Amino acid sequence: MVDITSKAAAAIVSTFTLKPHERYLQSFEEIAATAAMGAVNSFESNSRIRLSRKDFDGIFLSSATASNVIGREGQHSWETIFASNFGINIDIHAFSKGSEALHHCITELKAGEVDFVILAGCDKRSDEQHVGDISNKSIDPNLRLWNWSWQNVYATIASKYLYESMTSHEDLMAIAINDKYNASNKKGKSLKDFLSLKSKKLRRLSYDPLTNNDYALTTYDGAAALILCSPEKAFEYVQNPVFITSSASMTSPSEFWTQDNPLSYPGLEKAVRKAYQSAKISPKNIDVVSVDTKVTIVGPIALEGLGLIKYPAIKKISEHINSLEPNYSESHIKYKNDFGKEFIINPNGSTYEIGNIPGVSGLYRLINLSKQLNGTAKNQVKPEPSIGLLQEQSASGMKQMVHILEVER
Incomplete structure (x- = not known):
């Protein structure tokens, strides 16, 4: 039988979700940070290890809207909210789909580029722009x-x-x-x-x-987050990791x-x-x-x-x-x-x-x-x-x- 840790590319050691089918009052960036911190708190409640900001090598963010704004007008807001929670030098990688973010996160873990990361997804669907005319080209294309x-x-x-x-x-x-x-x-x-x-x-x-x-x-807000690590260290953190x-x-x-x-x-x-x-x-x-x-x-x-x-x-x-x-x-x-x-x-x-x-x-x-x-x-x-x-x-x-x-x- 093949040892799972030897063939795995990554391990899931913590998860957190905000309840779907809800509309949250927080800003777009705050929803993402809430999910990320929820995963951290969940990890610490199920592990003997206390985390510090320096433990994380990066955040892989999945969001239809975030992938459009990061690197442009939304960059400052994202850097501000995550810097206050995870440190000023945290790297943010944005993708439009959760599975794409997961795939790239796994690739970097497998290559040894990162060792301990947060994978978070967020979006605000209940904002006024999301119920407007779908032919309006100024609306986020993912909404169409x-x-x-x-x-x-x-x-x-x-x-x-x-x-x-x-x-x-x-x-x-x-x-x-x-x-x-x-x-x-x-x-x-x-x-x-x-x-x-x-x-x-x-x-x-x-x-x-x-x-x-x-x-x-697509008219609801949502946020979810996971903490992933290299498979070799998974059992050091939790008793029941899930291996990808x-x-x-x-x-x-x-x-x-x-x-x-x-x-x-x-x-x-x-x-x-x-x-x-x-x-x-x-x-x-x-x-x-x-x-x-x-x-x-x-x-x-x-x-x-x-x-x-x-x-x-x-x-x-x-x-x-x-x-x-x-x-x-x-x-x-x-x-x-x-x-x-x-x-x-x-x-x-x-x-x-x-x-x-x-x-x-x-x-x-x-x-x-x-x-x-x-x-x-x-x-x-x-x-x-x-x-x-x-x-x-x-x-x-x-x-x-x-x-x-x-x-x-």
């Missing part, structure tokens, strides 16, 4: 990712998928049921509480995969019409192949998976690309949900992968449920997945899972990122 063009594209893809796979609208709604059921932490929940999504009379317009309203909301054993990123042509088959992501197939090879595992080893479900149809396409469920994944998930009794009340809906092993899709990690806060939603899902692995989740989905997979993508789906997380058992 979910305009009518992309929404219509995904609605068209959903229709094409159903036609070619000979599945129905009700089958596609099973993905929505899985997402909402597996994202819920409510005690006493049962499947019948979510089956109403399949009824056309009760269907919520904001959750219809065949309309241009099927997308995760692989991180792969791949970009394919961004135009759907250049693809031979719009019902798959070429970039995902390449990224996951690279991730599996680097982590020295295969799809049959995955215990829990978090796929990016900012749009409903993305879920089954991603599961197929990850090699976990063969096409048509929609049909297999729908058949499994229909086989369950309405009073089914286990913590999560569990599936069998193509190798016969039980695994769980999106444990507390539904993008739709969290909200698609650019630069933050991926970190929320990363933190939820890491908590499932180290046993600190409020709703533990599986006894002692060992390996988890996080998939994230851009609006078009052409930028794909896959991260493999493992714990030592």
Whole structure:
């Protein structure tokens, strides 16, 4: 058996999140600092080590807005707020997506350029500018990712998928049921509480995969942070670190019409192949998976690309949900992968449920997945899972990122 610390690129030793679906009064920079300090306080409460400002080699910041303002008019505000908390010489690296920030953070940890860092994501979606005219070019371009063009594209893809796979609208709604059921932490929940999504009379317009309203909301504030370190030192800090054993990123042509088959992501197939090879595992080893479900149809396409469920994944998930009794009340809906092993899709990690806060939603899902692995989740989905997979993508789906997380058992 391969020693995890020898193959891992980084280790997660602390996490912190501000509650999503809220609107915070702090400034943009203060939200980021609040999350970062929350991760520090969480670390110190679970470790015998007290941290000083000099311990950190840098901050990798993930935010759709911050990536546009750092280096320009917003530089002074960011330097001021982080200098007061982490020291005047702290290096700030900004990216538009959490998974991109994570990927670059891992690269530097693996290369030995840094040893102990903060990965933080933040964004303010509730400001007045974020509910203005999406055609206004002065608005942050990331806020226009979910305009009518992309929404219509995904609605068209959903229709094409159903036609070619000979599945129905009700089958596609099973993905929505899985997402909402597996994202819920409510005690006493049962499947019948979510089956109403399949009824056309009760269907919520904001959750219809065949309309241009099927997308995760971006109108909330959010912040999340993690502390990462080199894998060799992880056990010096905490008893149950989560190791990132692989991180792969791949970009394919961004135009759907250049693809031979719009019902798959070429970039995902390449990224996951690279991730599996680097982590020295295969799809049959995955215990829990978090796929990016900012749009409903993305879920089954991603599961197929990850090699976990063969096409048509929609049909297999729908058949499994229909086989369950309405009073089914286990913590999560569990599936069998193509190798016969039980695994769980999106444990507390539904993008739709969290909200698609650019630069933050991926970190929320990363933190939820890491908590499932180290046993600190409020709703533990599986006894002692060992390996988890996080998939994230851009609006078009052409930028794909896959991260493999493992714990030592």
